Amino acid sequence: MNNAKNAVILTSGGLDSTTVLAIAREQGYRLHSLSFAYGQRHEFELTAARKVAAAMEVERHLVLTIDMGQIGGSALTDEIAVPKARSLAAMEAEIPVTYVPARNTIFLSYALAWAEVLPACDIFIGVNAVDYSGYPDCRPEFIAAYEKMANLATKAGVTGKAPLKIHTPLMTLSKAEIIRRGVSLKVDYGMTHSCYDPDGAGLACGACDSCLLRHQGFVDAGVPDPTAYQAGVRFG
């Protein structure tokens, strides 16, 4: 593995970014996974990200604390009720409770900083233009513009000797396709966390937007859902 190229992979402990990590591993990269503590209401995501990083045998897993609370604009750290049992249309009509202003821009900027130090020319991010189509910073145009900017931000990029590439292997996949890809790469999705509103033991509520999209993905993929739900959770 010493000849492997370094890659920085943005990971959240969720289903999508865990699949991305497995894809980068399959491609032979030396893995550097990067997660953020930004005042999440619970720690289960970060715990899942650490477990996943260990299971994937990453070279290094970093958790950076980012200080969004003062800027405001995110419901994540506030006491706003998590919407439950919404339709897909209702989800798409609103900004999700997990929204952090300029989130992907900030996350990618730290990934760029780490890539510059390692060095690495490859950054992976699990953005997806299918399931959450309302998000400007999940679209291919945004990623292309970010990549261009990043290559003007660093000496290696400017000289063209080591151009930076942002990989978005999930961009055009449905949730079911993401799950099937992960299963083919032997991802243990039982290790991942997606729920916005887990109980004290980290069990998923089965009713928030994230749980509903995730469960439907398993149904559509024809894969048993390995998620640990709270007692009494039933799906339609």
Next chain:
Amino acid sequence: MNNAKNAVILTSGGLDSTTVLAIAREQGYRLHSLSFAYGQRHEFELTAARKVAAAMEVERHLVLTIDMGQIGGSALTDEIAVPKARSLAAMEAEIPVTYVPARNTIFLSYALAWAEVLPACDIFIGVNAVDYSGYPDCRPEFIAAYEKMANLATKAGVTGKAPLKIHTPLMTLSKAEIIRRGVSLKVDYGMTHSCYDPDGAGLACGACDSCLLRHQGFVDAGVPDPTAYQAGVRFG
């Protein structure tokens, strides 16, 4: 002032960003100044940024803590000697001790987040392509690419209703021209801090790269240097 447009101004407590703040004030913006605590070896920069913000009567001054230490690559938090009494050529041949990987990219990303929340369509940054020409992320091409990316990252930018603009009023000015501009706007540069290696009272060393460039700027501008230097500092 209630009809004034919001602007986010990146400030460090130094000479350049203080001048930028004065320029944004002159242009009638409602000022929101943003500084970063990223493990600087001393607190005088942040103290200066707070003083300057108060003097300029900003609407709000934010200091965000950013967690660069784990990523590494910056000499700022390490115990590396600050070079002294170097020639301009020697300064330009090396990466300065204050270098933070992907610094302007990260700083601008937080400014973008704050701009999205306020909302604001105007971000000011004191980059300059003249004095430190070796820096990719101080060039007009970088700023233009950042602005394009930022407008793809946010809904307001995508719809074209409120395009974001990144202002770089110092881009083509020499240090002397910056100082003359600031003096015309009644900036009190005695309030600003530039030294990389101040003593315990915050007095400037007069010998680090930053002190030398700053002092030469005052000399070239024909403006008395108001910097409080340590006892015994003499300039050639």
